Amino acid sequence: MYDVIVIGSGPAGISASIYLKRAQKNVCIITDGNSALKKTNKIENYYGVEPISGEELYNIGIKQAKNLEIPIEKDEVTNISFEKNFIVRTVNSEYEARYVIIATGTNRAAPKVKGIKEFEGKGISYCAICDGFFYKDKNVAVVGSGNYAIHEAEILKLITNSVTILTNGQKMIENRAASDFEVDETPIREFRGDNVIKEVEFENNSTREIDGVFIAIGTASSVDLARKIGAVIKGNNIVTNENMQTTVRGLYACGDCTGGLLQVNKAVYEGAIAALDIIKNINLS
Numbered sequence: 001m002y003d004v005i006v007i008g009s010g011p012a013g014i015s016a017s018i019y020l021k022r023a024q025k026n027v028c029i030i031t032d033g034n035s036a037l038k039k040t041n042k043i044e045n046y047y048g049v050e051p052i053s054g055e056e057l058y059n060i061g062i063k064q065a066k067n068l069e070i071p072i073e074k075d076e077v078t079n080i081s082f083e084k085n086f087i088v089r090t091v092n093s094e095y096e097a098r099y100v101i102i103a104t105g106t107n108r109a110a111p112k113v114k115g116i117k118e119f120e121g122k123g124i125s126y127c128a129i130c131d132g133f134f135y136k137d138k139n140v141a142v143v144g145s146g147n148y149a150i151h152e153a154e155i156l157k158l159i160t161n162s163v164t165i166l167t168n169g170q171k172m173i174e175n176r177a178a179s180d181f182e183v184d185e186t187p188i189r190e191f192r193g194d195n196v197i198k199e200v201e202f203e204n205n206s207t208r209e210i211d212g213v214f215i216a217i218g219t220a221s222s223v224d225l226a227r228k229i230g231a232v233i234k235g236n237n238i239v240t241n242e243n244m245q246t247t248v249r250g251l252y253a254c255g256d257c258t259g260g261l262l263q264v265n266k267a268v269y270e271g272a273i274a275a276l277d278i279i280k281n282i283n284l285s
């Protein structure tokens with residue numbers, strides 16, 4: 001078991017991990033290896049660093065963590081839950097920790113399909129564990145094509161009558177778990193209904209009746225992860241107090257996922273604040 005699991009290896013996650021490790025805490029980083037930094041051609045507004053590519057800055061952060069012998073697990077987190085401790089579930093494993101820091105950056109836009117915004121809360125959901133129960137014995141779809149979509153489909157399979165994965169024109173990831181589900185790769189034109197969602201229409205003019213749709217594109221975003229464990233979110237951001245604690249005890253969030261200034265400076269600062277608060281709490285316990 002770890003003292004702290006940090007999800008994310010961008011500026012926020014690495015900063016938090018460095019403080020934790022230097023305070024002798026047993027910390028592990030889990031990351032799928034991406035970062036907003038990797039989309040950045042040049043950073044020239046970070047104190048003390050001459051113009052540098054985002055990728056280079058990211059790699060320096062990883063090297064810093066490795067130099068301190070902080071374990072970095074390359075994996076995709078699909079869920080965080082709490083039993084006696086936090087359980088962080090990934091595609092390949094499960095980890096236990098007393099504290100968790102979400103430093104997973106800000107998430108991408110939902111797919112631009114007509115009807116998604118309109119039917120949010122009326123059949124369109126972003127969380128199987130939160131809303132799956134409302135679709136007991138109904139026919140639902142998961143929109144996505146990766147491990148996260150499969151994770152959501154697996155939860156829904158236990159509750160609903162049927163689960164179809166709609167990839168919206170993407171190629172479905174190839175693995176054994178995916179073969180448990182009907183997968184439709186046809187591009188989606190629109191979700192339709194009256195008060196609630198009723199059907200999906202595809203670009204080839206075919207339709208499919210559906211009672212509920214769960215959006216699970218790409219990897220689980222910070223908001224997806226926070227929502228599943230019951231932390232309060234506001235818009236696209238995780239709500240925290242001044243110590244970067246979320247509304248769930250022991251769960252912290254820092255960096256782009258908390259909103260505000262989406263810059264390296266702020267991510268590094270918030271990572272440090274989260275780590276220092278956890279260090280204080282562990283030392284007091």
Ligand SMILES: Cc1cc2nc3c(=O)[nH]c(=O)nc-3n(C[C@H](O)[C@H](O)[C@H](O)COP(=O)(O)OP(=O)(O)OC[C@H]3O[C@@H](n4cnc5c(N)ncnc54)[C@H](O)[C@@H]3O)c2cc1C
Pocket residue numbers: 007008009010011012013030031032033034035036037039040041042043044045046075076077078103104105106219220221222254255256257261262263264265267
């Ligand atoms: C085009 C562009 C230009 C920019 N230019 C600047 C600039 O000039 N100056 C500046 O200061 N900032 C700039 N930024 C912003 C800066 O890159 C971000 O503010 C910063 O990277 C945020 O750090 P973070 O650690 O919060 O998130 P990120 O750097 O995005 O890191 C998120 C981490 O979480 C991991 N992760 C996410 N989901 C999962 C999951 N489910 N499982 C496992 N791991 C996961 C990712 O792999 C990644 O390691 C720019 C951003 C962009 C997109």
